[in-house]
Amino acid sequence: MTLRPLSDVAADIRLSPEDVLPWGRDRAKVSLDALGRSQRQGRLVLVSAINPTPAGEGKTTMSVALAMGLRQRGRRAVAALREPSLGPVFGVKGGGTGGGQASLEPATDINLHFTGDIHAVTSAHNLLAALVDNAVYYGTPAVLDSTRVRWRRAMDMNDRFLRHVLVGLGGKAHGVPRETSFDITAASEVMAILALAENLQDLEARLGRILVGHAPDGAPVRAADLHAAPALVALLKDALMPNLVQTREGGPAFVHAGPFGNIAHGCNSVLATRMALAYGxxxxxxxxxxxxxxxxKFLDIKCRSSGLWPRGVVLVVTLRALKHHGGAPASQLASPDPEALQRGFEHLEQHLNSITAFGLPAVVCVNRFPQDTQAELDTLRAFTQQRGVETAVCEGFSRGGEGALELADRVLEMLDRTDAAPPRPRFLYELSQSPEEKVLAIARTVYGASDVAFTSGARKDLEALRDLGGLTLPVCMAKTHLSLSDDSSKLGRPRGFTLTVREVRLSAGAGFLVALTGDILTMPGLPREPAARRITLHDDGRITGLMQGE
Known part of the structure; x- marks a missing residue:
């Protein structure tokens, strides 16, 4: 397909040519100076979903489709989405640029090296790891206890064999032997910091606050104590600028930063969101x-940090996911099953209750698959209407923006109703509450848990945090994405369960605590049949197989 010149895409939203910095033919960085050149304030729509099946339910596809549908209605709509990580691209899910006729372009480049942002994050993370081990080796500029180093290493790939490693082997000249780990780059605190930073100065300050370990007397050692922050900023300077690309129909899209959703806070950058709001x-x-x-996390962490707040929520569902949560076997998800569908509505209802808890209006978006019957769609629509929520069926995958017009219309109606009195921020907890109270508020309100249990190890972590000043930070929950609970096998709407927190980590630079539950891992592994196996390089240079079903 032929893409529009990116200069024309930028001109559609009145970005100045001097602010658009080409990064190849179809990609560009946008100067942070552009934020000061517009006084507009667009209307923010948050797209989320019910808990997906392992293959995902097309949330990015629906986000792109909605942006395209709004443009077909004459609106200056802008998508602001996350960057794909190579781990999922080559792992289970494949590429993260949407799908079918509702995709971001150039999809192959975005899914692979893009503008090098994730490589820059990986390099900055591992530079800090090298500086930490150098301090362990020489005892300067800070003395570190080699047994209490907290900073791990990172790479943008799923590799279970690097979850636990030994470094510093080979004798005194090669370092101090110790055990460490690798995290996937999307789980790096540096990635979370990049996504939350407001400018270069804020970026440097946040990087300096990273807790890397402890001195022999137990005192905290931070990146600033190693004089590391300026060098890290030098690696991340270009990465902090949002990336501009386009949808398949030539509409503007900012694609920037990619913290993991079930480990970190899972949102694109504050700067890209601000940029989109300033021009869309x-x-x-x-x-x-x-x-x-x-x-x-978008609401309790990103919005609390940035002062942003959405006008409403689009909640993506699929009939197959509802039937999955209603107990239908995987082999029957494509077949009509009225009973399983009805049982799955309980799962949907929990998510609708959570949206209400934040004081936000919602539209349910059905990502329609070819096998979905009209009778099933009518049943779902009747269920949501009983709860005062409109449902829109979207066929963006097969029809692009034209297939998203019903969704665009329902979203515009929702937004127009908020113009006179936009929703005000409503968080689930106050920062003054204890970490235990914050986790309990999330678990009861959003997951439907009856209680929270902290293991002895997690309680030791919390006790240590009292001396590190981390108790007044928001909480970033790390748990399975396949269930409302911390057990991926508990589908539907689990009730009466106790959420177990096994570890609590301090991300002082990002500005949140990470509460790890269940068997969640910060370095995923590849599945038995990795997506990497279906990728093909053709004689004309095209790459196929990055996206599911391609």
């Missing part, structure tokens, strides 16, 4: 995985 009428952004993960 409506801004369509998404948060990773279901409402219980990405959307809750």
């Amino acid at each position: 009428d409506e801004v369509i952004t998404e948060a990773g995985f279901g409402f219980d993960l990405g959307a809750e």
Whole structure:
């Protein structure tokens, strides 16, 4: 397909040519100076979803489709989405640029090296790791206890064999032997910091606050104590600028930063969102995985940090996911099953209740698959209407913006109703509450848990945090995306369960605590049949197989 010149895409939203910095033919960085050249304030729409099946439910596809549908209605709509990570691209899910006729372009480049942002984050993360081990080796500029180093290493790939490693082997000249780990780059605190930073100065300050370990007397050692922050900023300077690309129909899209949704806070950057709001009428952004993960963190962490707040929520559902949560076997998800569908409505209802808890209006978006019957769609529409929520069926995958016109219309109606009195921020907890109270508020309100249990190890972590000043930070929950609970096998709407927190980490630079639950891992592994196996390089240079079903 032939893409529009990116200069024309930028001109559609009145970006100045001097602010658009080409990064190849179809990609560009946008100067942070552009934020000061516009006084507009668009209307922010948050796209989330119910808990997905392992294959995902097309949330990014629906986000792109909605942006395209709004443009077909004459609106200056802008998508503001996350960058794909190579781990999922080559792992289970494949590329993260939407799908079919509702995709971002150039999809192959975005899914692979793009503008090098994730490589820059990986390099900055590992530079800090090298500086930490150098301080362990020489005892300067800070003395570090080699047994209490907290900073791990990172790479943008799923590799279970690097979850636990030994470094510093080979004798004294090669370092101090110790055990460490690798995290996927999307789980790096540096990635979270990049996504939350407001400018270069804020970026440097946040990087300096990273807790890397402890001195022999137990005193905290931070990146600033190693004089590391300026060098890290030098690696991240270009990466901080949002990336401009286009949808398949030539509409503008900012694609920037990619913290994991079930480990970190799962949202694109604050700067990209601000940029889109400054130049668009409506801004369509998404948060990773279901409402219980990405959307809750978007609201309680990203919005609390930035002062942003959405006008409303689009909740993506599929009939197959509802039947999945209603107990239908995987082999029957494509077949009509009225009973399983009805049982799955309980799962949907929990998510709708969570949206209401934040004081936000919602539209349910059905990502329609070819096998979906009209009778099933009518049943779903009747269920949501009983709860005062409009449902729109979207066929963006097969029909692009034209297939998203019903969704665009329902979203515009929702937004127009908020113009006179936009929703005001409503968080689930106050920062003054204890970490235990914050986790309990999330678990009861969003997951439907009856209680929270902290293991002895997690309680030791919390006790240590009292001396590190981390108790007044928001909480970033790390849990499975496949269930409302911390057990991926518990589908539907689990009730009466106790959420177990096994570890609590301090991300002082990002500005949140990470509460790890269940068997969640910060370095995923590849599946038995990795997506990497279906990728083909053709004689004409085209790459196929990056997206599911391609």
